[in-house]
Amino acid sequence: MADGPADRAAALPDTTATRPTSRDVARAVGVSQATVSLVLGDKWRGRVSERTAGAVRDAARDLGYRPNLAARNLRLGRTRTALLVVPALTNEFFARVYTGAASVAAEHGFGVVVYPAPDTGGRARDPFASARTALDGVIASSMATQALGSLHSSGLPLVMLDSDPADGTAAAHVNIDIADGMRRVAGHLLGLGHRRFLHMASSVRSWTFDVRAGALAETLAAAPGTSVRTVRTALAVDPARAATEAALEGPGPLPTAIVCDGDMIAAGACKAVRRRGLRVPDHISVTGFDDLTLATALEPELTTVALPAERVGERGMSALITALAGGRPPAGDLPVRLVPRGSTAPPPAR
Structure with a gap:
C-alpha cells in the first residue's frame, strides 16, 4: 500500500530542530535578536560597536546560521536587486564595472541585473513591468540621466558612474579623474x-x-x-x-x-x-x-x-547600498594611471 501524505511527511527528517536561528546567535553572544538582525543585515554602524558586530558574525559563522533572506526581504518590502545600465555589453570596460559591482553586491546579499541602453540616442525603457516593484535601485554607467527614460522617473535611488557631477538628480556620483x-x-x-x-x-x-x-x-x-x-x-x-x-x-x-x-x-x-x-x-x-x-x-x-573600472563598479554598488540605508556616500574621484608603452616615442627629425 502506498504511503499517504501524512506518512511521507512523517518520514522526512526534521531539520528545523537542528537548524540554528537568530535566537541561538543572540544567546551565544549575549545580545538581543534585534542586534543580530542589525549586524547580519549590515545596518549596525552607529548602533552597535565593532566588537559586538564581530562577535555576532563569528557566532553566526560558528553555528552555521544563515539569515532567511526571502523572509527578511518580504518584511522589508525589498528585492535586494540592483539594475546596472550600460551603453553596451560588448565593451570590456563595462564588463569590469559589472564585476566590481557584483562582488560588493554579493557581500551584502544583493544581486545585479545588467541592462544595455538601446542605443546612444535612445531612452532606456523600463525592462520590468514596474521597476519600483522589481528593484531597489539603479546604477547607470557613462550615461546622462535624460537617457534613462522611465527608469529615471521611477523614483528609485540612482547612482551615476562616469557622468556629469553637476546633475543633482542622482543619489550619488562615482567618477574617474x-x-x-x-x-x-x-x-x-x-x-x-x-x-x-x-x-x-x-x-x-x-x-x-x-x-x-x-x-x-x-x-x-x-x-x-x-x-x-x-x-x-x-x-x-x-x-x-x-x-x-x-x-x-x-x-x-x-x-x-x-x-x-x-x-x-x-x-x-x-x-x-x-x-x-x-x-x-x-x-x-x-x-x-x-x-x-x-x-x-x-x-x-x-x-x-x-581606468579603475572594477573600482568604479565596487564604489557604485557601495554608494547605492549606503543610499538605501539613508547614508551619504563618500565623494571624490578615483585616480587614473598613465601606462607608457611602445606606441609613443619622440617625433621624427625633420
Missing part, C-alpha cells in the same frame, strides 16, 4: 617633443568625452607652437581606421602624434598609419584611453590611460 588622464597623455607627448596633434575623438556626445576634449585642448594650448585637429569617429576599430586614413590624407603636414579617446579608436589609428606606409611610433605616435586587453595585443603595445 578623466581630465587628469588626458592631461597626463598630453604632458607625456609634449615631453617627448610633439607639437602637431590629431585628436581622434569619440562621436558619442557625453560628459566623459567632453571632459577629455577639454583637458586635451587646455593642456596643448598652454604649450607654445602646438596645433591640434579634431576628427570624430565611432568607438570601433574599422570606423576609426577609415576616419584616421581620411584625416592623414588631408592637406598640410602630417601629425606626429594621434591622441585617441579610446583604445579601440587607437587600434584603428594604428592600422591607418601602417596602411599609409608609415610606422608607429617611428613616424607617428599613437595613444589610447582605457587600457583594455587590446592595448597589449597591439604591436607595438599601446601607450594608454588605465
Whole structure:
C-alpha cells in the first residue's frame, strides 16, 4: 500500500530542530535578536560597536546560521536587486564595472541585473513591468540621466558612474579623474617633443568625452607652437581606421602624434598609419584611453590611460547600498594611471 501524505511527511527528517536561528546567535553572544538582525543585515554602524558586530558574525559563522533572506526581504518590502545600465555589453570596460559591482553586491546579499541602453540616442525603457516593484535601485554607467527614460522617473535611488557631477538628480556620483588622464597623455607627448596633434575623438556626445576634449585642448594650448585637429569617429576599430586614413590624407603636414579617446579608436589609428606606409611610433605616435586587453595585443603595445573600472563598479554598488540605508556616500574621484608603452616615442627629425 502506498504511503499517504501524512506518512511521507512523517518520514522526512526534521531539520528545523537542528537548524540554528537568530535566537541561538543572540544567546551565544549575549545580545538581543534585534542586534543580530542589525549586524547580519549590515545596518549596525552607529548602533552597535565593532566588537559586538564581530562577535555576532563569528557566532553566526560558528553555528552555521544563515539569515532567511526571502523572509527578511518580504518584511522589508525589498528585492535586494540592483539594475546596472550600460551603453553596451560588448565593451570590456563595462564588463569590469559589472564585476566590481557584483562582488560588493554579493557581500551584502544583493544581486545585479545588467541592462544595455538601446542605443546612444535612445531612452532606456523600463525592462520590468514596474521597476519600483522589481528593484531597489539603479546604477547607470557613462550615461546622462535624460537617457534613462522611465527608469529615471521611477523614483528609485540612482547612482551615476562616469557622468556629469553637476546633475543633482542622482543619489550619488562615482567618477574617474578623466581630465587628469588626458592631461597626463598630453604632458607625456609634449615631453617627448610633439607639437602637431590629431585628436581622434569619440562621436558619442557625453560628459566623459567632453571632459577629455577639454583637458586635451587646455593642456596643448598652454604649450607654445602646438596645433591640434579634431576628427570624430565611432568607438570601433574599422570606423576609426577609415576616419584616421581620411584625416592623414588631408592637406598640410602630417601629425606626429594621434591622441585617441579610446583604445579601440587607437587600434584603428594604428592600422591607418601602417596602411599609409608609415610606422608607429617611428613616424607617428599613437595613444589610447582605457587600457583594455587590446592595448597589449597591439604591436607595438599601446601607450594608454588605465581606468579603475572594477573600482568604479565596487564604489557604485557601495554608494547605492549606503543610499538605501539613508547614508551619504563618500565623494571624490578615483585616480587614473598613465601606462607608457611602445606606441609613443619622440617625433621624427625633420
